[in-house]
Amino acid sequence: MxxxxxxxxxxxxxxxxxxxxxxxxxxxxxxxxxxxxxxxxxxxxxxxxxxxxxxxxxxxxxxxxxxxxxxxxxxxxxxYADQTRPYPGIKSLLHHLKDEGILLAVASNKTELFTREIVEHFFGTALFDLVSGKIDGRPVKPDPAILQAAMEQFGATPAETVMIGDSNVDIRTAKAAGTHSIGCIWGFRTAEELTEAGAEQLAETPAQILDAVHAWKEA
Missing domain, CATH: 1.10.150 (DNA polymerase; domain 1)
Known part of the structure; x- marks a missing residue:
């Protein structure tokens, strides 16, 4: 689950x-x-x-x-918001996950100030339970520290956590933390890169993320 x-x-x-x-x-x-x-x-x-x-x-x-x-x-x-936009279907996915009681977090290698500004600009302050970026003294992904901190804050185990990202950095972070992983092939990198990194699931659309989460919930 x-x-x-x-x-x-x-x-x-x-x-x-x-x-x-x-x-x-x-x-x-x-x-x-x-x-x-x-x-x-x-x-x-x-x-x-x-x-x-x-x-x-x-x-x-x-x-x-x-x-x-x-x-x-x-x-x-x-x-930072001149041309940047959420990917199609992302907001709907986040609302569905939120409505199902799943905690939502952002874990980025972008500096925390920019991470928070962008998330708040495009998604407001109510959707995400935690927004984390790069801070001094904490190593960046693929070191699992940022993901482990999120799990610790919410008392979630690796088996109860999924890391979702578009690059091998995110998949390697998930593997290092022992969590589930989903590779998003609409992003900056390729399906081949995500597969080679060991992504547990690949998603062509945000809706497929919801399907994967449901499958793990029922397992």
Whole structure:
């Protein structure tokens, strides 16, 4: 039986690729470095903003990572919702899960400030019981710390918890914590990546997440 559903944010709940690309390219442009096409960011993102800022820089310019991070944050702070939108069917899924008494959480490698702002902007404050992002002193996914903290807060066991995300980072986090996992193939990565990482289930639509949760509830 599933009591706690923990969602990744970018590529799972919201399609934020264009805004992440725009903020990154703003920094690169300001620093005088080449920009990248939006599609390339599918593989730049996934391990937090600081890692993103390192990855987009030329190999011989990694010392500019702190400056790139500052420029990214400056731009993203006021442009995070320009093109970002929840994926079709996500809000309906969340309401169905909530109505069934399942606790909902967000666990993102995005900084906690941005994570909270985006979740509140698109989903309000009533749907999620916990919203967690990157904070100092806690390792980022795929380390299971953020997922374990959510389980501890709600007294949920790994067997009662499912991690839902679009990349191998999320699936590896679930495996490290011993929870169920669902890979979302509408996100930034591929079904092959999610399968290779060991996703317990793959979902082509948010409705299939609900089906998987129901199956585990009946098991």
């Amino acid at each position: 599933i009591r706690l559903a923990v969602f990744d944010l970018d590529g799972t709940l919201v399609n934020s690729l264009a805004d992440l690309a725009a903020a990154s390219n703003y920094g690169l442009r300001t620093l005088g470095f080449p920009e990248h096409p939006t599609e390339k960011f599918r593989y730049f993102v996934g391990n937090g903003v600081r890692k993103l800022c390192e990855r987009v820089l030329p190999e011989d310019a990694k010392e500019y990572a702190d400056r790139q991070y500052a420029l990214f944050s400056e731009y993203y702070n006021t442009h």
